Amino acid sequence: MVALRAKLTGFSEDMVRWKDLVPGARRSHRGVREGKIAKPSKDNAGSTTTKKLKKLKLSVIRRNELMGLSGDGTASVQVFATECSKDMRTLEEKRNLLRLAKSFCDAYPYIPPNELAWRVKAEAEAKRKTDSSEMLATYMQSTNNQIDSLASMLTHHLPTLRTALPSGPISTTPTIVPMTVVGMSSDMDTQVHQKTPGMPELELPALVMAATVPEPQSAATSHNASLSLQSCESNRTYAVTLAHTQALMFTYNDIPDIPRLDRVWDDEPTPYQRHPVALRYWPDVYRNKNDQRWKGIKATWTEWKYVAEQYHASTPEEFWMEFSSSDGKRFNWKAITAHLRGQRAVHDQESCVKARNDYGAQFDTHFSNRGKVMTDKSAIARQYLVLKENQMDID
Structure with a gap:
């Protein structure tokens, strides 16, 4: 710092060197020189007549004065002296700069990027461990307080519990x-x-x-x-x-088992506000409500519907013969619904094939919804069934 202050003091005392900070000063490699070396142009080399000067605007004249040009702007005047690019510092100034650089390197040594990243990671890990230790200590303190509170409550109410409970064992069936x-x-x-x-x-x-x-x-x-x-x-x-x-x-x-589900489906309705409503009519009760309660039970009700319809389609013996394993063990609810789901998938595929074969080029016209052609197999199967029923009614 002492060397820098001395250098700054010397620069401030030498007014000639202030001109070096002017942005327009040029530094040539030929050393210090005054003025400008003007060479005659080829056009004016053999001519002795002077060119008539144009009248310039005041703004142009002002600009030329600020930039160090002549009044007419034809010749550039070098206002300040230029210096060469060689080092003009003294030996003492160079030594002071080297000592300053050495002291700076000793105070702030170079750290490789890998070492710097490792240090940052180590600091973050140490901070995390400290925070974890504090959180664990707080949690343990809270747990101990809860245990002490429960122990004090048990000690306070234990005599009352002993007098309230009977002395002999109780064998009452729940x-x-x-x-x-x-x-x-x-x-x-x-x-x-x-x-x-x-x-x-x-x-x-x-x-x-x-x-x-x-x-x-x-x-x-x-x-x-x-x-x-x-x-x-x-x-x-x-x-x-x-x-x-x-x-x-x-x-x-x-x-309820499968036979009970059969009766609840149509014969034994469930009362709602003292009005019996069979299970098969639940969609009429729950759908199109603002609370969307039907959305929550629709999937389960649909599984019930398929099982009840399958049970109605035949006798109980035929139903269990279809939904039993090879050793005679009957399927559980999940296996029954999965088996029916597979049957519906096969039926929907067959209905799609029949619909495309029956309607041919008119398939897109009859099987579309809101301007889009149907792609869902179950939707195509339902639409195909509706069209067939309408055709039978017309016939």
């Missing part, structure tokens, strides 16, 4: 809640469904298995009831919320 439809805002209307004897049980669908609630027990039998539920999975009580804020509570044994 009560199984039947399948019941309970209105949330009205009186409790109970409808008990008895299981058909001799019929196999299907696996509980995933939609129904989603919600579970514990059995209603008294305070004296809650402990034994929980043990019984753990040992007997079939006694667990489930709950499903239906339309109009109604809750359906049932056990696994209350799930």
